[in-house]
Amino acid sequence: MQEESRIALLIDADNCPASKIELMLDELAKYGVTNIRRAYGNWKSTSLNGWADKVHEFAIQPVQQFAYTKGKNATDSAMIIDAMDLLYTQRLDGFCLASSDSDFTPLVMRIRANGLKVYGFGEKKTPMPFVNACSRFLYLENLITESPDDSAAPSAKPERVSSKALRGDSRITSLLRNAVEACVGEDDNWASLSSVGSHISNQTPFDPRNYGYKKLGDLIEATGLFDTERRGSHLYLRDKRSKGKGSAAA
Template sequence: MTDEARIALLIDADNCPAAKIEVILDELAKYGVTNVRRAYGNWKSSGLKSWEDVLHEFAIQPIQQFAYTKGKNATDAAMIIDAMDLLYTQRLDAFCIASSDSDFTPLVMRIRTNGLKVYGFGEKKTPMPFVNACSKFLYLETLGTQPRSEDEAAAASVQKKTGKELRGDTRLVTLLRNAVEACQDDDGWASLSAVGSHITNQTSFDQRNYGYKKLGDLIEATGLFETERRGSHLFLRDKRNTKKNPG
């Protein structure tokens, strides 16, 4: 049995809702063990009251950071300093940055330079440079419990991108087509697992940010690929290849 990956979770409490901490930890459990759990902020502030109730429950260490200068985010600086200290003093395999603040983009890029993965969690307002810098980034709005009422279910379904919307996302279409092309065999078919691995190695991507639980469901919804099931495995082929090589 191989050792589980060791993950350090650093939370910008000013820019991350306390109500989402359980789903963040549940998601991280898929990738390894969250050995380090720290939340940063000015704990004398009434704005962090909701965090106080969950710190002990989830074994999160609160790191006090006073706002020394008005208009300057001392919390960000403290997180960055601690992250670099952990990077060089602890045996870690990955970091998780929970924040919607783009100021952490250079930090993420620096950590990844050392060969570690960085998982990001933030709200949909998170600037794209931070989202794209992470190994994997998940919008907090897409994580949580199942809808409990018909109204909530309807609201959740609205978040799912339609095939037209997916095809209109140039970055997404290019990403999917390039991944299929990179993994295809002589007949143009590529296994879904290989495509998923290729995308993960290339950029920050998670189909749940588009409203789909599975990558295969998202790809089928685009209408851009033929699909073929071989046993328990799904294979894909760009429909443009079919037109070039009918039969």
């Protein structure tokens, strides 16, 4: 039996809403077991009252961090120091950093240089260098409870980026087209969605939910840039700019 990946979750409680913790843990469960859970902040502050019950309910270790100097974020420094300690003293496969406040880019790059995954959670104000450095990053505004009957309140659902806006985003179009081109078969111009998704994941922390789409296939179809064809349970893609070399399998 394959051993589960071990992930350390480090939370900047001052800049991460307690209401999202269950959804964050559910998301991390897709990648492994979160066996280290720590939340950092000044626990004497009333601003962390929302976390009081959550740290017990979800077995999170609260780490006290006093604000030694006004205007300085001591919590970020404590998280960085602990992350480096864990990197060298524990057998981990990945880290998750939950914060919207500061730029953890150097820390993320250092962890990834050691071959570990780094998952990030933060609000849309999170600095882009931090977002782009992670193996995968998800905006907390787009992390919502899945409803079996899809009856979640409209205000809770992330706003979808329109097809026109997706096509007008050169970063997205280039990312998708380059990924499809890299994954096409030898005999035709079709690429499987699974291989395209893997290629993108290895390249950038692109997550379709950050654009309001539940799945990568939904976002790709929304762009209107690709022909799609289902072969059994697998979806295949072809850039519409191609001349359609090769015929599709039945």
